[in-house]
Amino acid sequence: MRRTGFSMTLVLLVIVLLLSACGGDSSSGNSGNNSGSTGVLDANKKYTVDFWEAFSTGANKTAIETLAKQYMSQHKNVTIKLQAYDSYDTLKTKLTAAIAANNAPTMAQVYESWASKYQQSNALESLQPYISGQNGLSQSDISDFYPTIWKDGQIDGTQYMLPFNKSVEVLYYNEDVLKQEGIAVPTTTDELKAAITKVTKADGSRWGLSFTPSVDEWATFYKAFGGTDFVSSDGTKATFGDGANSQPALKALSDLTPLVKSGNIHVTKLYSWQNDFAAGKSAFAISTVASYPFIKSSIGGKFKFSEAVLPGGSAGKFTSLYGTNMAMFSSASTDAKTAAWDFMKYLTSADANAQFVKATGYMPIRKSAYEGSTLKSYFEQNPARQAGPESLQYGFVPSILPAWDDCRTVITSDFTSALTSQLSANDALQKMTQGCSTKLAEG
The missing domain is CATH 3.40.190.10 (Periplasmic binding protein-like II)
Incomplete structure (x- = not known):
């Protein structure tokens, strides 16, 4: 009887030890395995x-x-x-x-x-x-x-x-110039083009708009003129040059070209547009709200400037989310x-x-x-x-696909070439559609 009692006791002890080793006692469990403690500092x-x-x-x-x-x-x-x-x-x-x-x-x-x-x-x-x-x-x-x-x-x-x-892109404008010229802040792309033309000085001392072209401005115009998607649903090809998208894509490439030719718009590189705007050499600029501190510091008290939601096109207002x-x-x-x-x-x-x-x-x-x-x-x-927060409702991101980074480079280059008349709008669209599709297919 003693041997049987001892054996039973030994078995029970082993079971208890095994349960303890396996975490059978929930009160002493490892907090690292408790999903509720994820992210809690000790x-x-x-x-x-x-x-x-x-x-x-x-x-x-x-x-x-x-x-x-x-x-x-x-x-x-x-x-x-x-x-x-x-x-x-x-x-x-x-x-x-x-x-x-x-x-x-x-x-x-x-x-x-x-x-x-x-x-x-x-x-x-x-x-x-x-x-x-x-x-x-x-x-x-x-x-x-x-x-x-x-x-x-x-x-x-x-x-x-x-x-x-x-951040989002907004329209920066020289308040003093618009007041002198009796121009209201543009709310449509047609109003913007008219304002750019009116404030430009024939002697070359002031452009209407100074900006460094990028995929983001083109994408914003494309959406504003009625463009829909940028990339196919399977992510393998660019769709902005296809079907109904081709017309707004072409308009986005060509709409400002005549104003560049006539000297109303100054196409710059990198951040040179900031120098133009801060010096009063351009009345308008297009950039993100994050540019504000740099512009303000450069302008000082030379003139009053402000921001507005980007003017809209036939399909409404849009702005790139940065x-x-x-x-x-x-x-x-x-x-x-x-x-x-x-x-x-x-x-x-x-x-x-x-x-x-x-x-x-x-x-x-x-x-x-x-x-x-x-x-x-x-x-x-x-x-x-407040133009920034007011623009949020119009914000969009063209694509989050990894290959879109390469598409950005392709589109920026061809958009700039179209603006400066180095390529026709048709050639630029064909080139950027093919170039972006190649990058997407490569992944």
Whole structure:
């Protein structure tokens, strides 16, 4: 009997030990396996986040450094290491190389097309577990983001990015010149062309419009004139040169060409348009709201300038949605990703976003930031700055396919050639359609 009792006791002891080893006691389970704890900081741990970004100069650099310092002052156990690169092209090159070497940072600024490529190789961390976790975002938080901007962070319906420095293109204009000439702010493309012609000086001392052409202006005109899609549903070919799309595509290529020929529009390179506008040598400019601090600094008090929603065409008003989102990389440690999520959540909070907008000229990404006291006061003092938020409803992104980056280069080149009469509109459209289709087919 004693031997049987001993055997039963031994069996029970083994079972208890096995259950304990397998985590049978839920009260002592590993918090790392609890989805609710995803993204929750532990006060007893030290965290380091490597954030690669492209804010290397000016107001942007000051703004992100200030916000990082504020965050670290509130979270003494977290170190945010900012790595600023001199351009988005450099940032993309560095990120691509780092991912290939399995040495990606914790988080970075990314464009939608970059993110799509990184996600294809499983380099991006899905944000869904963080959003739904204990330190996540409520449905009211999500609803507070502007829908266009929130959805911009998704790939195939999954949230991989949170919005950061978002902007749209607007029309900058010299208030003094328009007042002198008795011209109302243009609201249609025809009104804009008439205004450009009227304010141009025959002696060459002032152009109506000075701008550096890019795919974004062409895409905006294309949509405004009735263009629909840019890429086929399977992502293998360009569709802006096909069927009913061809006419708005041609008009977008040719509508301003006569004004370039006549000297009413000055086609520039890089940021030379800013010099023209700031010097009063052009009455209009087209650029993103993020250009505002640079323009304001250059103009000083020489004249009054303002912003307006881009004029619309026969199909309505449209504007390209610019700027990057923030993404997290899957190769980072769990602790680094936990802190990165908390920092991302901080940067997208209403208070931090309001500070960022006021300092840089970028867009509010949340309704509560736009409607809050900080920005309400700011926009009351700077009413022209509201052109950005007012334009959000017209914002669009042509494509998030990785190959669209190459299409951008092709279209920008051919659009510029059409504007400067180096190519006819028909030849330019054929060339850019074929060129973009080739890039898309290559993937």
